[in-house]
Amino acid sequence: MLSFWTTFVSLVVMICAFFVSGGAPIGGWTSYPPLSALGEIVGPGQGGGETLWIVGLAIFCGASLMGALNFITTLIDLRAKGMTLGRLPLTCWTWFVTAILGLLAFGVLLAACILLLLDRIAGTSFFIPGGLVVTDQVITWHKGGSPLLWQHLFWFFGHPEVYIAILPGMGVASHLLSTFSRKPVFGYRAMVGAVCGIGFLGFCVWGHHMFVSGMSPYSAFAFSILTMTIGVPSAIKTFNWLGTLWGGKITFNCAMLFALGFVSLFVSGGLSGLFLAQPALDLYLHDGYFVVAHFHLIMGVAAIFGMFAGLYFWFPKMFGRFLNEGIGKVHFWFTFIGVYAIFMPMHFLGLAGNPRRYSEMTAGPFLQKLQPVHVFITYAAFITIGAQLIFLFNFLWSVFAGKEAKEENPWHATTLEWSIPSPPPFDNFGGVEPVVYHGPYEFSVPGAADDYIPQHLAPNLVRKA
């Protein structure tokens, strides 16, 4: 709980940035110095706003570390009896690796934030080089620092961070594809290996965010090769998702639709990453809309689809009621088509040279020619966001008046959470420790009467066909 509430505090601190004089910072989530290090003179929001951003982020580092500690310790030492690592659902495996990434990456971000804060308020020069001129004012009280140092520190955190963002969604996808195909996950051990591989390699590729920073082309080559190797475990996972579906008895409910959507978006977004991994191409594409398309599809949207899939799936467990399927399907289709409508054209904008992080796109003939694409994207965005209001309505309405989930296990799933009442008691299992006898995806087991065997079902109670 400490981790949760500390996260809340960090959010409050960040939101405060909107309310100080100067407002919220313009430094972006990456807070590159010197812009983020010089204070008010460089622009609106770079005074108190930027400081609050950094402080909020530092508090979040602490919160994340606590959460990571909790998850990893629980997964290593507090598993239920009979729950070997080989019987862990893939949702737990992905959260396990996510927590390890968080544990190791956030410390580096915290160090970077502290150095940046010192540059801002204590007059140090970790990141600020000499000779800077800001709106006719020569900065003489800082010299010798390196903005590149910040970039290295930040991206050493920043790349594991994006895997932190996507891995849980992958776990949900695996879990739901299996459950709603009534088939075990194809290649469970390969899936686990792939998750671990993605986690490990994620620490080795931060330089691909810095291809245009003037780094040595040899370093760029190394980062490029390593980045492309992440494609291997990612591809393994993608093929295994397809293998899970193949020949399955598929139910196309909302949770499943969003899980399928996750796979689609992961592939779409992931493929453009391979282009960006080439330094020669990235020189052109960096800071353009091609990058924006890439990370939104793979991280912004695929991860969100993972969350939606999880929400539709676990809503009956949380609230004892279902989200409305009909409204949910409207939500899904508008969102699915909408995000493709928003982000696919961005690839072309990027290839045409449209830069990112501009406040307006009408200066100059080459940008003006691209305006119609921006207009289309904007309409698509309005419609897609409107569709989320449908979901919000569905959520709020279903909490109070949704169709009741009369059984504990309406999806006939196999994992432990479906053996407890909906909503669950505070300590989940009501004081009774479950014992695990089976793997997590025992669907359509030959010889069994039912098409699923819950993990906690004692072997002598499994009905034979």
Next chain:
Amino acid sequence: MPGTIVDDVELIDAGRGGGTPPPAGGDDDGDSSGSRRPVPRRAYFTALQLGLAAIVMFFMALASSYIVRKGLGVDWQSAPLPPILWFNTTILLLSSATIVVARKKLEGGGREAFRSWWWVTTGLGLLFLAGQIIAWRQLAARGMLLATNPSSSFFYLLTAAHGAHLAGGILALFYVMFRPWSRSRISQSTAAELASIYWHFMDGLWIFLLALLTLGR
């Protein structure tokens, strides 16, 4: 609905990590519904090791920044290390020895001896921190402040970061001394062991930082 069976989940006594039954009304879990499974003793050690891993990453980031910033070569002027640092280091190493003695006394059943040696350790830890502050004062007296040059910046930063973590360790030492352990899920001996692992780690970290500051000049 066809094919479902009412589950017959056996009540299992988890019995991991020591055979003592969980205490009634676990005081640090905030849960009032029935008894909870005792947290296995090794979970505390796992959590501590993970915390140490995170702390290592934090200090490695600072150490890398130190090396990179120094290598930029522009305005690096090695800050002279106040000699009191060597005295402080000795104090800290001594405290690692006294904490080992304290734990041995506790294991041997000598509770009073344990308390004495634990207090000595705590006192030495506080003495170390005081010494560090004196080192800061000495450096400031020579005109080397936080922003004077990058070398002094790192000196203050690294010693402050280590000092903050050590202060946390001192809080842990107080906690081991004052918490009513009879009503806890772990014994005082376990808590002392956890605190001492953290303490030795702080000791080792200080040696590393001192080496960085000395050899990296």
